[in-house]
Amino acid sequence: PYVDTKVILENADKNGYGVPALNINNLEFLHYIIEAGVKMNSPVIIETSQGAMKYAGNGDFRKGAELFVKMVKTFADEVDIPVALHLDHGKDFEYIVTAIKAGYSSVMIDASEHPFEENMKRTKEIVRIAHAAGVSVEAELGQLAGVEDEAVAAENVLVNPEEAKIFVEETGVDFLAPAVGTSHGAFKFKGEAKIDYDRIKKVKEYTKIPLVLHGASSVVPEFVEIAEKHGADFGGAKGVPADILREAVKCGINKVNTDTDLRIAFVAGLREFLNNNPKEFDPRKYFKLAKEYTIKVISDRMEVLGSAGKA
Ligand code: G3H
Numbered sequence: 001p002y003v004d005t006k007v008i009l010e011n012a013d014k015n016g017y018g019v020p021a022l023n024i025n026n027l028e029f030l031h032y033i034i035e036a037g038v039k040m041n042s043p044v045i046i047e048t049s050q051g052a053m054k055y056a057g058n059g060d061f062r063k064g065a066e067l068f069v070k071m072v073k074t075f076a077d078e079v080d081i082p083v084a085l086h087l088d089h090g091k092d093f094e095y096i097v098t099a100i101k102a103g104y105s106s107v108m109i110d111a112s113e114h115p116f117e118e119n120m121k122r123t124k125e126i127v128r129i130a131h132a133a134g135v136s137v138e139a140e141l142g143q144l145a146g147v148e149d150e151a152v153a154a155e156n157v158l159v160n161p162e163e164a165k166i167f168v169e170e171t172g173v174d175f176l177a178p179a180v181g182t183s184h185g186a187f188k189f190k191g192e193a194k195i196d197y198d199r200i201k202k203v204k205e206y207t208k209i210p211l212v213l214h215g216a217s218s219v220v221p222e223f224v225e226i227a228e229k230h231g232a233d234f235g236g237a238k239g240v241p242a243d244i245l246r247e248a249v250k251c252g253i254n255k256v257n258t259d260t261d262l263r264i265a266f267v268a269g270l271r272e273f274l275n276n277n278p279k280e281f282d283p284r285k286y287f288k289l290a291k292e293y294t295i296k297v298i299s300d301r302m303e304v305l306g307s308a309g310k311a
């Protein structure tokens, strides 16, 4: 069924596991996520960026939002696993209100590039509107920048746990994304992958709400290799390995945002298939391996985060 994201994440918080939040732009990725969720008996959070809303509406984000809600509900209603639809990185008031009105289960207000007080003010306003509509809210504190110099990074871009406590109390936000050393995309770390576990623990202790890890893709070497074997160039790609994710979940992370891993698995399968089948031009056929790899990467994540078997 189609559920409130809050139900999924409060269960995850209470029982100490993480749930993948998976980005979609189109129908196919929705199929793959639902199929993986059913296969693994895992709850799923489907999320769309503002760019995805615009893309799906062929330039009209309102149309895109309505389409996403209809698509997700159509598939959610016929399966036994909990399925939620979330707006990822809502930055513009219009997009956020559109998602709320369209029937999204939850929205993110990402005002993290603004100073603390302004972030609080904007978040509070969205919480007021969203809660009145029965929609839960995620906000972000700190910046998801690459962490080269740890001391400098800690002061400038990572979440301040004391601020997190005040922020959550003042805004009434349901979930919080603290910046703890990850970043978006396929090139997260120049050196060794690492995140600030102590900071996650402190934020959890001070806020006691479900926490969100952004930029959490593992950039799975197996799929990077397949893609590169068939023409891709992802030199220097590096993600957050599974053991770091497991530890992050132990420290209090419950929602694990994942987009890049799906994109890489898909493109690996697509490139391999097209290379091996030069005569094929039916998308239902040339997406076959892309589908298989994308479902594999999602299923593995459900296992790693502990959401498998929890639907
Ligand atoms: O956090 C960003 C997500 O990966 C979505 O990215 O804006 O390219 O859709 P996008």
Ligand code: 13P
Pocket (backbone or CB within 6 Å): 023, 088, 089, 183, 184, 185, 186, 213, 214, 215, 216, 217, 218, 257, 258, 259, 260, 261
């Ligand atoms: P990745 O780029 O690591 O998949 O992160 C996605 C994300 O944080 C979406 O909000």
Ligand code: NA
Pocket (backbone or CB within 6 Å): 047, 086, 087, 088, 089, 108, 138, 257
């Ligand atoms: Na989000």
Ligand code: ZN
Pocket (backbone or CB within 6 Å): 089, 184, 214, 215, 257
């Ligand atoms: Zn993100």
